[in-house]
Amino acid sequence: MMKQSLLSVRGIAIAIMLLLLALLPVYSHATGNIFALTLFTRILIYALAAASLNLIMGFGGMMSFGHAAYLGIGGYAVGILAHEGIASGFVQWPVAIAVSALFALVIGALSLRTRGVYFIMITLAFAQMAYYIAAGMARYGGDDGLTIYKRSDFAGLINLSDKVQFYYLCFVLLLAAIYLIYRIVNSRFGMVVQGARSNEKRMQAIGFPTYRYQLTCFVIAGTLCGIAGALLANNTDFVSPAIMYWTRSGDLMVMVILGGMGSLFGPVFGAIVLLVLEELLSQFTEYWQIILGPMLLLIVLFARGGIDGMLGRRTHD
Amino acid sequence: MTDALLQVKNLSKRFGGIVATDDLSLDVRQGELHALIGPNGAGKTTLITQLTGQLTPDSGAVLFAGEDISSLPAYQRSQLGLARSFQITSLFLDMTALDNVALAVQAHAGHSFRFWAPARGEAELRDPARAALARVGLGERMNVRAAAMSHGEHRLIEIAMALAAKPRLLLLDEPMAGLGPEESARMVTLLRELKRDYAVLLVEHDMEAVFALADRITVLVYGRAIATGAPDAIRANEDVKRAYLGEQKAVTRHG
Structure with a gap:
């Protein structure tokens, strides 16, 4: 997809979008419109989460309806460590990544034994389980959530409390994730995952143990979403069970479908359109x-x- | 019988009260095209599925190159050199012909936990795939999406995918199903060329093709092998005549 001419309609649309996203802090600074910066920071984080969902849903055909669980897990990893006095990002983030990967490994290992609507239901069930576990953690705020008093500390390397720095961190991580996904889907591994989406039985007949490839893909996606969760917790200085609720998983699915399943930049378009519309419409009516x-x-x-x-x-494809 | 590449020993499979495979034994020798014929519902495809490992037999054994493969999963059998084409076309429709065949090559090129290098740029995968497509006569069409190709071309991609898997034995399940006369003739020519290089177990309804191509024929009725032998012997066999005649009567009566 990246190889096609940059002068195609898609190429131009993507280039313009990236340029605008890159310049947004400049606009925000010039006009004093802090709100735009806050909104688009959130959009970038959700775009990252949606891009990770797109990897399994769009490219892999695995309709996970529990993807927001990893937002929560990444978020709670940061929140809990901060609450316990460990503010270093060099500890928090690796923990967030490791825990999301582990969680994805367990959920995936069990869910991928099923297909179709059962897969959707079992991923949903696991996410709801995570939701209720978080709601039951009295020490960490339970239902009310957990306030994070200090953002992840990267020892002066980057200051997450600076809105512009934080925005660019989200932007760079999003681009890095999309580039990673681009490499993955076009690699041998990606061909197997896409082959399994297209015709899984046939993949097995020609000699692929599809399960382990799909599981690996599931873990990569969960891990990427865990990073989005760590960002989200830092962005709101707060984490609560609500970010794992099934409607949030639904939002991520809507972003992917809206943007275009199996398209590299689709989730970014999807996240922008959904969240901007939500913002605009909610200004007109509460029944947006x-x-x-x-x-x-x-x-x-x-x-x-x-x-x-x-x-x-x-x-391609 | 030391040169038997594939040996099936006393294989049985039931689905409830239906006996799909009934104490069946047969073998395919190196360099042989062995055809499997029989009326509809004789259990030909069921047998193929048990050979490839998608279905587990109730009893009996399958030996490949002397090794008991009865308990191996499908992908491991495929890696040993057992390649199957499907009766019902089963391709990756949203990919190009070349991508389809390249995946079959990739299946036999080690594990696929390679996350970085673009697979479409790897000569190791693309060259054998191009060669297999050229061999079945689709060299010009390899960059067309499978969904946009004809049924006859799909059958040829099926064969190319089987070839790309570096097989020692080809299990071809009705490669001519649904082909027009011209396409059928093209397929017969192709199979005649292929049998020089591969052992083939061919399931086919097209009797003209079977008798033209086969070195030996096994006739299956209700899951049981009622006869095995050279084409001439099968043609003269009374049991076979009865089975096929009986079938025809039944067809006339219902039709």
């Missing part, structure tokens, strides 16, 4: 979901392939 719902329905029904699909055909 009544407007947003049908809009999404129309896009899904009439624009197969989401926003990415509207930008023309892709050359």
Whole structure:
């Protein structure tokens, strides 16, 4: 996809979007519009989470309905360590990554024994379990959540409390994740995962033990989303069970479908459109979901392939 | 019988009250095209699925190159050199013909836990895939998405994928199903070329093709091998005539 001409409609749209995202802090600084910076920081973090979901859902055909669990796990790893007095990002982030990977390994190992609607249900069930466990952790705020008084400390390397620095950290991590996903899906590993999406039985018949590849993919996606969770906790200085609730997993799925499943930059478009619309509509009416719902329905029904699909055909797959 | 590449020994499989495979024994020798024929529902595809490991037999054994493979999963059998083409076309429709065959090559090129280098740029995968496609006559069409190709071309991709797996034995399940006369003739020519290089177990309804190609034929009725032998012997066999005649009567009566 990256190889195709940059002058295609898609290439231009992606270039413009990235340019605008890169310049947003400049705009925010010039106009004093802090709100835009805050909103788009959140958008970048959700785009990262959606991109990780897209890896398993769009490229791998694994419809995980519990992806927000990793947002919570990454977030709680940061929150709990901060609460216990360990503020160093060099500890918090590796822990967030390791715990999300481990959790994804366990969920994936069990869920991937099922397919179709059972897979959707079992991933949902695991995420709800994580939600209730978090809600039951009285020491860490339970239902009310946990306030983080100090953001992850990277020993002066980067200051997460600085809004602009934090924004660019999110931006760079998002781009790095998309580049990683680009390499993965076009590698041998990626071909296996996409082959299994397309025709799993056939993959096994030609000699691929698909399960272990799908599980690995599931773990990579969960880990990336755990990083988004660590970012999100830092962004809101707060983590609560609500970020693992099933509606949040649904939001991530909507972003992926809206942006275009199996498209590299689709989740970024999806996250921008969904969160900006949510923001705009909620200014007009508190019943904004009544407007947003049908809009999404129309896009899904009439624009197969989401926003990415509207930008023309892709050359590969 | 030391040169038997594939040996099936007393294989049985039941689905409830239906006996799909009934104490079946047969073998495929090196360099032989062994055809498996029989009326609909005789259990031909069921047998193939047990050979490839997608279905577990109730009893009996499958030996490949002298090794008992009865308990190996499908992917390991495939890696030993057992390649199957499907009766019902089963491709990666959203990928190009070349991607389809390259995946079959990749399946036999070590593990695929390689996350960085672009697979579409690897000569190790692409060259054998191109060669296999050229061999079945699809050299010009390899960059077309499988979904946009004809049924006849799908059958050829199936064969190319089986070839790309570096097989020692080809299990071809009705490669001519649904082909027009011209495409069938092309397939017969192709199979005749292939049998020079590979041992083949061919399941086929097209009798003309079977008798033209096979070195030996096994006739399956209700899961049981009622006869095995050279084409001429099978043609003259009374049991076979009865089985096929009986079938035809039944067809006329129902039709």
